[in-house]
Amino acid sequence: MKPNFTQKVTNWGNFPIVEKEMRSEDSFKKIKEFVLSHNEVIARGNGRCYGDASLGENIFSSKKLNKFISFDRINGIIECESGVLLSEVLEISVPQGYFLYVTPGTKFISIGGAIASDVHGKNHHSEGCFSEYVTEFKLMTENGDVITCSREHNTDKFWSTIGGMGLTGIILSAKFKLKNIETAYIRQESIKADNLDEIFRLFEESESWTYTVAWIDCLQKGQNIGRSILMRGEHAFRHELAENEAKSPLVLKKKFSPTVPFYFPNFVLNALTVKLFNFLYYKKQSKKEIKNFVDYETFFYPLDFVNDWNKIYGKSGFIQYQMVIPKETGKEGMKRILETIANSGNGSFLAVLKLFGENNTDAYNSFPFEGYTLALDFKVNSKLKQLVDQLDHIVQEFGGRIYLTKDSMSRSSLTDYLKNVNSSKFVSLQHKRILNNK
Amino acid sequence: MIVLGSTSEIAQAFVEKALQEGERFERIYLFTSNKETTERFARHIDVKFLQQSEIIELDLTKEINYQNFDSVNSSLLFCATGYLGDGTEEGLYDNKNTEKIIDINYSKLVPVINYFAQKFESRRSGTIIGLSSVAGDRGRQSNFIYGSAKAAFTAYLSGLRNYLFEKKVHVLTVKPGFMATKMTEGLPLNPKLTANPKQAAECIYKAFKKQKNVTYVLPIWGVIMMIIRNIPEFIFKKLKL
Ligand SMILES: Cc1cc2nc3c(=O)[nH]c(=O)nc-3n(C[C@H](O)[C@H](O)[C@H](O)COP(=O)(O)OP(=O)(O)OC[C@H]3O[C@@H](n4cnc5c(N)ncnc54)[C@H](O)[C@@H]3O)c2cc1C
Numbered sequence: 001m002k003p004n005f006t007q008k009v010t011n012w013g014n015f016p017i018v019e020k021e022m023r024s025e026d027s028f029k030k031i032k033e034f035v036l037s038h039n040e041v042i043a044r045g046n047g048r049c050y051g052d053a054s055l056g057e058n059i060f061s062s063k064k065l066n067k068f069i070s071f072d073r074i075n076g077i078i079e080c081e082s083g084v085l086l087s088e089v090l091e092i093s094v095p096q097g098y099f100l101y102v103t104p105g106t107k108f109i110s111i112g113g114a115i116a117s118d119v120h121g122k123n124h125h126s127e128g129c130f131s132e133y134v135t136e137f138k139l140m141t142e143n144g145d146v147i148t149c150s151r152e153h154n155t156d157k158f159w160s161t162i163g164g165m166g167l168t169g170i171i172l173s174a175k176f177k178l179k180n181i182e183t184a185y186i187r188q189e190s191i192k193a194d195n196l197d198e199i200f201r202l203f204e205e206s207e208s209w210t211y212t213v214a215w216i217d218c219l220q221k222g223q224n225i226g227r228s229i230l231m232r233g234e235h236a237f238r239h240e241l242a243e244n245e246a247k248s249p250l251v252l253k254k255k256f257s258p259t260v261p262f263y264f265p266n267f268v269l270n271a272l273t274v275k276l277f278n279f280l281y282y283k284k285q286s287k288k289e290i291k292n293f294v295d296y297e298t299f300f301y302p303l304d305f306v307n308d309w310n311k312i313y314g315k316s317g318f319i320q321y322q323m324v325i326p327k328e329t330g331k332e333g334m335k336r337i338l339e340t341i342a343n344s345g346n347g348s349f350l351a352v353l354k355l356f357g358e359n360n361t362d363a364y365n366s367f368p369f370e371g372y373t374l375a376l377d378f379k380v381n382s383k384l385k386q387l388v389d390q391l392d393h394i395v396q397e398f399g400g401r402i403y404l405t406k407d408s409m410s411r412s413s414l415t416d417y418l419k420n421v422n423s424s425k426f427v428s429l430q431h432k433r434i435l436n437n438k
Numbered sequence: 439m440i441v442l443g444s445t446s447e448i449a450q451a452f453v454e455k456a457l458q459e460g461e462r463f464e465r466i467y468l469f470t471s472n473k474e475t476t477e478r479f480a481r482h483i484d485v486k487f488l489q490q491s492e493i494i495e496l497d498l499t500k501e502i503n504y505q506n507f508d509s510v511n512s513s514l515l516f517c518a519t520g521y522l523g524d525g526t527e528e529g530l531y532d533n534k535n536t537e538k539i540i541d542i543n544y545s546k547l548v549p550v551i552n553y554f555a556q557k558f559e560s561r562r563s564g565t566i567i568g569l570s571s572v573a574g575d576r577g578r579q580s581n582f583i584y585g586s587a588k589a590a591f592t593a594y595l596s597g598l599r600n601y602l603f604e605k606k607v608h609v610l611t612v613k614p615g616f617m618a619t620k621m622t623e624g625l626p627l628n629p630k631l632t633a634n635p636k637q638a639a640e641c642i643y644k645a646f647k648k649q650k651n652v653t654y655v656l657p658i659w660g661v662i663m664m665i666i667r668n669i670p671e672f673i674f675k676k677l678k679l
Binding site: 069 | 624
């Protein structure tokens with residue numbers, strides 16, 4: 001039997017699904033062969049972008065680039081290959097008293113994916129994007145050469161690759177800094193907000209907190225628009241912990257994580273269940289304000305607790321719609337967006353609101369800029385395209401843009417913001433779609 | 439720990455599993471014909487587990503210098519050395535292919551294991567884990583050169599187990615079925631019958647701890663191979679397996 005590398009590939013939203021060639025190699029020589037022998041190549045990490053960003057004619061999977069290279073335990077600098085997942089970094093760094101400076105809402109993403117999307121976390125306003133802590137990386141370029149990029153060397157490629165969505169080459173390995181922690185726990189406060197005015201005020205009041213984020217019940221209308229829970233947190237110090245946890249403050253107990261065994265049938269997730277979920281989520285917290293300590297997994301990765309949760313959206317898949325709107329007009333824009341969603345009846349299970357801080361102007365391909373960002377999950381159905389179009393219209397009007405790593409159907413005027421990434425070799429389906437729709 | 443075939447993903451997953459379970463070795467000896475890939479792994483386990491290792495070149499297609507192995511001592515040997523080669527359709531009448539398959543899977547490999555078995559025997563302790571294959575359970579038209587070498591290897595391990603039993607050395611035969619590894623990348627394998635290296639490592643580690651004699655990585659393979667072994671020859675020869 002001759003190997004055939006063509007297979008069905010899809011990312012986290014299960015939309016779109018394509019049948020393309022996907023290969024993985026772990027030696028530079030073989031990766032070079034792959035790059036040189038194909039006209040169009042795109043790198044793929046763990047497929048946790050939602051849409052078509054890491055899909056292409058010939059996909060190079062970084063799955064086999066999964067080794068650690070070095071760990072300077074004194075200065076907290078780690079180097080690993082690009083397919084290593086954040087979860088694997090945490091596994092070795094947390095017991096040593098180190099945490100990732102910046103982490104997205106899932107730890108199952110690769111280092112290559114973190115750089116190519118320049119991911120942000122709950123601390124963007126205080127600590128910026130992932131790239132702030134990357135000191136260097138190795139990149140394979142169009143002709144198969146391997147170059148080392150940093151703030152001093154190959155600076156052009158360094159900054160265009162950051163947030164460059166894989167369009168500048170294949171990231172092979174990277175070196176980045178970790179932050180010191182005393183414990184694996186977070187001191188957390190959760191505060192209920194009745195409406196948009198209140199949540200915006202809470203965000204601005206919480207600017208001195210390292211981590212802030214809010215969950216919005218996005219089916220509310222009128223007075224209740226923006227009903228939400230703000231969560232803010234700080235890494236806990238050892239002396240703050242209860243006796244039990246303080247004994248071995250950097251080690252968490254093993255938890256059971258259930259797996260969604262199959263795609264849920266279509267009727268499971270409808271407007272009613274979404275409404276119920278949001279209602280319960282909000283009501284679960286009966287007090288106005290709760291202060292407690294939670295482990296880092298609960299705080300940063302509540303969704304990772306259930307494996308394959310994307311299957312609850314059924315076989316037709318779902319999208320995540322994430323935009324940012326400048327701060328000055330943010331409130332007005334969010335209001336219009338939430339109204340539009342509530343009126344569409346196309347509910348979102350998950351809606352996360354966050355205030356971004358100033359952007360790093362060197363990292364010109366990064367998505368975040370100062371303003372409000374909202375991320376919403378929508379099941380793919382016949383009405384979705386129309387809703388996305390309405391939302392795009394509002395985002396455009398308010399001078400915002402869409403996060404490429406989650407995009408699969410937004411208008412190109414909102415996603416066509418990358419610079420210095422023109423290559424005929426490294427091409428994704430997303431990039432082609434954007435160029436074709438211009 | 440001695441690892442033969444250190445670039446094997448199953449071997450690497452097994453080493454990681456053992457280290458994760460808290461096992462520590464004075465040194466892990468990584469035998470390999472591919473230094474580059476093995477160096478990556480050596481660094482990886484050093485970063486992850488602070489585990490020291492040493493890389494030793496072993497190319498079964500070449501003359502072997504046993505003096506290089508003098509200082510190698512351990513109570514656990516994991517052998518994942520193997521070579522699939524071309525199947526019968528492409529490779530049957532290609533003698534180079536046939537020789538290489540037999541050398542790497544059996545004839546050149548056995549003396550190396552014997553060399554270490556002797557050390558184990560004289561210490562009167564230890565475990566030898568050998569990866570054989572379900573392909574060795576019965577010769578099938580699609581890959582019987584590989585299968586026959588593995589069948590010989592299975593018989594060798596079984597005899598070695600018998601021989602070393604009194605000498606307090608244990609031998610474990612592992613028969614992975616379809617595996618999602620480099621060896622099979624791009625082949626259309628049934629996902630229900632296919633295990634990944636991590637799953638294999640867990641199963642092997644359990645079998646090692648329980649001192650099992652023979653283990654299939656996925657239990658279903660035990661059943662499948664029992665059926666395949668028991669099909670009468672006059673029917674079997676007509677099947678397209
Ligand atoms: C539950 C969930 C929560 C999330 N929360 C956040 C969040 O809070 N903040 C945030 O910023 N993002 C978030 N994301 C998105 C996720 O962090 C990004 O999509 C990330 O890039 C995914 O990484 P990956 O390894 O899965 O890469 P993929 O999804 O496979 O690829 C993403 C992009 O990176 C490129 N790429 C991947 N590997 C390489 C490489 N080796 N070299 C060059 N290019 C490469 C691909 O071409 C593609 O353009 C979330 C995703 C999920 C599923």
